[in-house]
Amino acid sequence: MTDDTVHMTLDGLSELSRAVLTRHGLGRRHAEAVTRTIVAGERDGCASHGAYRLIVCVNTLKTGKVVRNADPQIHDAMPALVRVDARGGFAQLAFERGLPVLTKKARTRGIAAMGINNCVHFAALWPEIEAITEQGLVAFACTPSHAWVAPAGGMRPVFGTNPIAFGWPRPDGSPFVFDFATSAVARGEIELHRRAAKPIPEGWGVDAGGNPTTDAKAALDGAMLTFGGHKGSALAAMVELLAGPLIGDLTSAESLALDDGAGSSPIGGEFVLAIDPAGFLGGETEQHIARAETLFDAITGQGARLPSQRRYEARARSLKHGICLPRALHDDLQGLLA
């Protein structure tokens, strides 16, 4: 801890988060659910999805685009599907309501999918992925965002940053989890370059004419690009389809149109899968889960990292020592209580 940082316990941050959110009118149950996500982000060293996100949430609350006391409703359509209508609220409470239905269906049918509809989405997907792997299930999730990203070979935004996340339960310790944007980088990363008047690497964006650019402002005014060329672009389209039309919800273009310049977090849907290994494997589950450990050992044994490894290291530190917020951020959050 230096003069530039403020030390907090995780409980202390939870208390601050709840206070900020309820001060800005968010219902108590939503404030609890959103706080769990934000504290998990800060705990895991994800600065952009931690305490800082409270400012984003408050901005979204101020746009009036989020329903502050939304009561999510569960629709039990098919034996292996569940829909949760978030009714315009933040996604977290809708996910928490739907989770036990999803996992029960996955256990009894072997696989199940959940569509969360009509939610406001500002968070990473890994907290939800981990909530599923904690129950011994394999998890997949994706969600569109706002249309900022051009398809491969194109020049105009169609896709959101469209994250894809996956989780695999491990018998000892933290699950195998990845969660990445299908855009080459986060939009915030390009904005940071613009503020710093620094050029961006090629491959991050194109200008309004569709030409490759290293100018951050030109890319923000033009379009971001996907990671991995036409393969990343194909995955971004898959996210639009699964978490958009398939579940009867908005594409990234429709979400941005609905926002209409208000600057809210994206509004739309989320697609979540849960698979029970025991459904395929029965009495042989343990032995095959152990074979997955051999795969992980072959990766870490050559000095490569598993996705989320840094996050789990940060988590271990935070659980022991608490967290340190930049003083400026801490002061901004205190200011939101006024």
Place this chain on the structure above:
Amino acid sequence: MTDDTVHMTLDGLSELSRAVLTRHGLGRRHAEAVTRTIVAGERDGCASHGAYRLIVCVNTLKTGKVVRNADPQIHDAMPALVRVDARGGFAQLAFERGLPVLTKKARTRGIAAMGINNCVHFAALWPEIEAITEQGLVAFACTPSHAWVAPAGGMRPVFGTNPIAFGWPRPDGSPFVFDFATSAVARGEIELHRRAAKPIPEGWGVDAGGNPTTDAKAALDGAMLTFGGHKGSALAAMVELLAGPLIGDLTSAESLALDDGAGSSPIGGEFVLAIDPAGFLGGETEQHIARAETLFDAITGQGARLPSQRRYEARARSLKHGICLPRALHDDLQGLLA
């Protein structure tokens, strides 16, 4: 048609394919199923997955690693899962046997997954994806291969080329389908560079010491890389897990070890998903499927291509005019009849 090519009808190629495969001892029903896949590849202009694959199939048959008359068995484990034991045969017949069970489960439960076990895999995944989208269902499939690809940050092969494929049914015309390797390129592409003594671009592989290399032989002796850095590497791991331990089948490393230098196509499993849009959407299915068309229009309307578009164009030509095989390939195939 020039002197260097031989014109054939699609029926003619089917006949040749069946003759070659049965001449080398493949059972009749397998020869029919494999022929459907090979003719589809040639028809769609996929030279490496078309008639040329007959040579690969024959080589695999000669290794003795494939069961020539395998009778695939269906195991109906859970309401939304089906396993098909290919019993050591080529994957095609096992897929065809399992398909009606998978699609029926997807329709009655909303989503279903199929694990194909103990199969020999040499083909692209899109013919199977299209067999599912033809029935109005959304499809996903993946399969490991042989361990040739290093994880991000590593230097030793762990992953196969591990393709991922996805399909979305479209009311008019061909489905939205992608099917790509999670390796930066196909292994055959590096082999072609080695034969031609041409350098490979950076990002395709590392040498045995884990250093980036532009030497094709050094990369083949070292390890291939995934596309898209750590994101592609994470996806390759997901494929290993879903189509390996989750369904009780081999990882790419285990498949290569089992091959033990014989040079057979990979042996192991395949993971397939089918989702019924009507399960989520009920009476609103048509309207939301139409919204997906708006997404596709936004892509093609700016001059970008949809994945598979070239393939569908080749298909239209082949259905009208038949196909032209390189004479050398045609002669090689005739030679396999001797």
